[in-house]
Amino acid sequence: MISSLIFHLSAQVPPPFDGGCTNCSPLTNAPFALSPDDSTIDLDIRYVGTIRLALYDRDKPATVHNFLNYVMTGAYSNSFIHYDATNFVCQGGGLRVITFGSGGQAIVPVAENPPITNELNTGAFFSNVRGTIAMVHYPGQPTNTTCDWFINLADNTNFDAPDTNHAYVVFGHVISGLTNLDRLNPTATNTTIKIVNLGGWLTSCPVNHAANPSTVTYSNLLTVTYNLITLDMELRTQRVATNAVLVSWQSVSNETQTIFFKPDLLSPSWTTLWTTNGDGATQTFLHVTNAVTGFYRVSYQP
Numbered sequence: 047m048i049s050s051l052i053f054h055l056s057a058q059v060p061p062p063f064d065g066g067c068t069n070c071s072p073l074t075n076a077p078f079a080l081s082p083d084d085s086t087i088d089l090d091i092r093y094v095g096t097i098r099l100a101l102y103d104r105d106k107p108a109t110v111h112n113f114l115n116y117v118m119t120g121a122y123s124n125s126f127i128h129y130d131a132t133n134f135v136c137q138g139g140g141l142r143v144i145t146f147g148s149g150g151q152a153i154v155p156v157a158e159n160p161p162i163t164n165e166l167n168t169g170a171f172f173s174n175v176r177g178t179i180a181m182v183h184y185p186g187q188p189t190n191t192t193c194d195w196f197i198n199l200a201d202n203t204n205f206d207a208p209d210t211n212h213a214y215v216v217f218g219h220v221i222s223g224l225t226n227l228d229r230l231n232p233t234a235t236n237t238t239i240k241i242v243n244l245g246g247w248l249t250s251c252p253v254n255h256a257a258n259p260s261t262v263t264y265s266n267l268l269t270v271t272y273n274l275i276t277l278d279m280e281l282r283t284q285r286v287a288t289n290a291v292l293v294s295w296q297s298v299s300n301e302t303q304t305i306f307f308k309p310d311l312l313s314p315s316w317t318t319l320w321t322t323n324g325d326g327a328t329q330t331f332l333h334v335t336n337a338v339t340g341f342y343r344v345s346y347q348p
Contacts, residue, residue, distance in 0.1 A: 060129045060137050061182065061196065061205055061214055085110065085345070086221070086275040087117070091127065091268050093239060093254040095226035097197075099179055101218040103278050105169025109181060109191075109217040112162045116193055117272045121156055127230070127268040130241055130252035133200045136230045137182065140194040141247065143264050151264050153248075158192040165215050166208055172216035174198050174205035177224065180214045188213040199231045230268075239268065279303070279344045291333045295344045297324030303346045309337045316343065 084100035091097065101110045116122050122139060129137035145151050164183070174180055175198060182194035188210055197220070198205075205214040220227055229238040232252065239252045242259040253259075257266040281295035297303055301324045306316035320331050324346065333342075 060131070060135060061202070061212075084218070085114070085277050087114075088273040088275060090271040090273060091226070091230070092270075093268055094229050095223060097223035097226050098221050098275070099218045100221045102169070102172065102216075105172070106165045106215060106217040108162050108168075109165050109215050112159065112191070113181070113195065113217065114274075114277070115159065116156070117274065121159075121193065122270070122272055125156055125270055127252050127270065128248055129196075129250050130230060130232065130239070131199075131250055132232050132241075135196040135198055135200075135202065136252065137194060137196040138270055140182075143267065143269070156193045161190045161192055164189045164191065164213055165217075166206075166213045171206075172219075174202040174214055174216055176201050177220040177227065178216045179218045179220075180205065180216045183214070186210045191215070197227065197230070199227070276345050276347045279346060281342060281344045283342055286332075289334055289336050291335060291340065291342075292330055293333060293342050293344070294328055294330045297322075297326060297329040298346050299324055299326035301346045303329070303344055305331050305333075306343045306345070307333065307335075307340055309340050 085103050087099050087101065089097045089099065101113070103110050116139065123142060124144065125138055125140075125142040127136050127138045128141045129135070140156055141153055142156055143151055144154055166188075172178060177198065179195055179197050181191045182196055183189070183191040196214075205212050207213065229236065230252065232239055232241055237255050240255050240257075240259075241250050241252055242257070242262060243249050244251050244262060252268050253262050253266040254268070257263075279295050279298070281293055284292045284294075286292045293305060295303075302321060303324050304321045305319040307319050308316050319333060322329065322331075333340075
């Protein structure tokens with residue numbers, strides 16, 4: 047059992063529960079549209095399946111960077127969905143399982159980085175509707191956001207209010223795997239997971255349905271593996287002639303990299319300029335263009 051190991055943890059609490067959604071439209075398998083602006087990431091959730099998310103790199107840069115920093119540094123390693131409520135939210139990113147000594151295990155908080163700026167009013171506005179991912183903050187402290195995230199299982203538009211108890215910043219949405227997301231919305235007929243009270247911060251913890259609440263072990267938890275699918279990369283630009291711009295970036299070895307361009311931020315889409323394989327060194331591309339201004343991005347797909 048794990049109930050004796052979860053006391054005195056400093057995870058952030060879930061958003062306030064205001065009744066959830068009582069008349070939500072059903073989830074479907076139809077993917078949302080994916081913008082070229084978006085990084086994408088798979089959340090592989092044990093006993094549930096894969097949920098793919100598009101992240102709003104351009105509109106919520108600090109929030110996305112913060113989330114991906116936890117992913118890429120391994121801070122989320124062996125983390126799990128530690129809170130779940132029907133027609134409300136499922137929450138992860140706050141607690142993880144560690145192994146110590148002679149194969150012993152314990153649950154500890156994810157190590158928090160410094161809080162980030164609340165980007166509710168940065169870039170485009172995205173509502174906390176079903177299928178979106180947002181960050182958790184401490185009660186009454188909307189600027190105290192660190193590692194905890196949640197996915198809306200219902201239309202929680204009350205979270206959008208710009209006050210100290212809400213202002214939850216949406217920074218992405220599910221683009222595939224909505225059937226799997228539906229498995230995280232436990233009902234009386236859901237035979238995938240069930241919610242149990244393990245005490246401490248795990249009073250509403252989802253586990254695989256076959257587990258007996260009195261004998262839940264670490265293997266019953268819904269651990270999450272994070273797999274980046276596409277990711278924007280840092281780049282530099284330099285106008286080297288009246289009609290040419292040199293774009294350079296630190297490439298990723300043996301991965302396909304693509305350069306995109308649009309003349310202004312109001313352009314509806316990005317134009318693909320060039321695709322190449324990275325070699326781990328600085329790579330360059332000379333873009334011949336008469337545009338006076340322009341915006342570039344480089345993404346790779348592992």
